[in-house]
Amino acid sequence: MKKSFLILLTVIMSVLLCACFWDSSADDGSTIPPATDNPGTSDTAADSTDQSTGTADQIPNTNAPNSGTADQIPNTNAPDSGTADTVIPPETVTPDTMVTTPPAPQVLICIDPGHGGKDAGAVWDGRMEKDDSLNLALKVAEQIEALGHKVLLTRTDDSYPYFSERADLANNAGADLFISLHRNSFEGAKGVEIWVSSKADDSTVDFAETLLDALADVGISKNRGIKKGTVSSANEDYFVNKLTDMPSCIIELGFIQSDEDNRLYDTNMDAYAKAIAEVAISEALRMEDQAK
Ligand SMILES: [Zn+2]
The missing domain is CATH 1.20.5 (Single alpha-helices involved in coiled-coils or other helix-helix interfaces)
Incomplete structure (x- = not known):
C-alpha cells in the first residue's frame, strides 16, 4: 500500500509539472514572435x-x-x-x-489764297498766281496750327469762291484777322507791297507794316510799302478789304514777271509762311489786348 501511494504521488507530480511547463511554453510562444x-x-x-x-x-x-x-x-x-x-x-x-x-489765348486767322479755279490771276510763262497763292497759304496754315492757334482757309484746292463768300466765311467764324495772298503783275516791276482798306485805322496799318517788315527780314527784292484803297483809287477798296469785318490786308508778294521775285518766292516760301503766321498771331493777340 505504501509503495502504491508513492507511485500515485509521483504520477500526480509529473502531471502537474507537465502542466506547468506546457502553459509557460505556450505563453512564450505567443509573445516572443511579435516582440522580435x-x-x-x-x-x-x-x-x-x-x-x-x-x-x-x-x-x-x-x-x-x-x-x-x-x-x-x-x-x-x-x-x-x-x-x-x-x-x-x-x-x-x-x-x-x-x-x-490762365488759359492760353488762342486766335483765329483767316488765310485767303487769291483767285482759284476759273480765275488763274496773273499768269507768266506757265506760272499761275492761283497756284502760288494756294501753295503759300497751305504752308501758312500749317505754321499757325503748329503754333497752337486756329486757322481758316477760304479755299484748300483749285476752286473759286466769290469775294463775298470768302468774306462771309471769315465774318461768320469771327476771325481775328484776314490775310489775302497774291502775286503782283507788271512787266519790269519787282518787290512786295501790302494793301489795306482806305479806311484802315492805325492799328491795321501797324499790323500791315509789321508784316511787311517781317517779309523784308526774310528777304525780298524791294519794299514797296503799305498802300490804302486800290491802284485806281485811294477811296475805293478791294472787295476782301471792303467786305470783311476784321482788320484785313492783301499781300502782293512779288511780281510774277520778275525772275528775281519768283526765285525769292520759291526759295523763301517756308520762311515767308513762318513770318506771316508769327506776325498774324502776335498782331491778333496785340489787338485783342488793346480791345480789353
Ligand atoms: Zn491777285
Whole structure:
C-alpha cells in the first residue's frame, strides 16, 4: 500500500509539472514572435512618425514663409503708402497750377489764297498766281496750327469762291484777322507791297507794316510799302478789304514777271509762311489786348 501511494504521488507530480511547463511554453510562444518582429516595424513607424513630425516641423517653416509673406504685405503696403504720399502733393499742386495759370489765348486767322479755279490771276510763262497763292497759304496754315492757334482757309484746292463768300466765311467764324495772298503783275516791276482798306485805322496799318517788315527780314527784292484803297483809287477798296469785318490786308508778294521775285518766292516760301503766321498771331493777340 505504501509503495502504491508513492507511485500515485509521483504520477500526480509529473502531471502537474507537465502542466506547468506546457502553459509557460505556450505563453512564450505567443509573445516572443511579435516582440522580435516589432523592432523593425516600430523603428520604421518611429521614423515615419519623425518624418510626420518633420513634416509638422515643415508646417511652421511653411508658416514662416507665410508669415514672411505677411511681412511682405506691410512692405507692399509701404510702397502704397509711399505712392499715396506722391499722389497727394500733385493733388494739392494741381489746383494751384490751375488757379495761377490762365488759359492760353488762342486766335483765329483767316488765310485767303487769291483767285482759284476759273480765275488763274496773273499768269507768266506757265506760272499761275492761283497756284502760288494756294501753295503759300497751305504752308501758312500749317505754321499757325503748329503754333497752337486756329486757322481758316477760304479755299484748300483749285476752286473759286466769290469775294463775298470768302468774306462771309471769315465774318461768320469771327476771325481775328484776314490775310489775302497774291502775286503782283507788271512787266519790269519787282518787290512786295501790302494793301489795306482806305479806311484802315492805325492799328491795321501797324499790323500791315509789321508784316511787311517781317517779309523784308526774310528777304525780298524791294519794299514797296503799305498802300490804302486800290491802284485806281485811294477811296475805293478791294472787295476782301471792303467786305470783311476784321482788320484785313492783301499781300502782293512779288511780281510774277520778275525772275528775281519768283526765285525769292520759291526759295523763301517756308520762311515767308513762318513770318506771316508769327506776325498774324502776335498782331491778333496785340489787338485783342488793346480791345480789353
Ligand atoms: Zn491777285
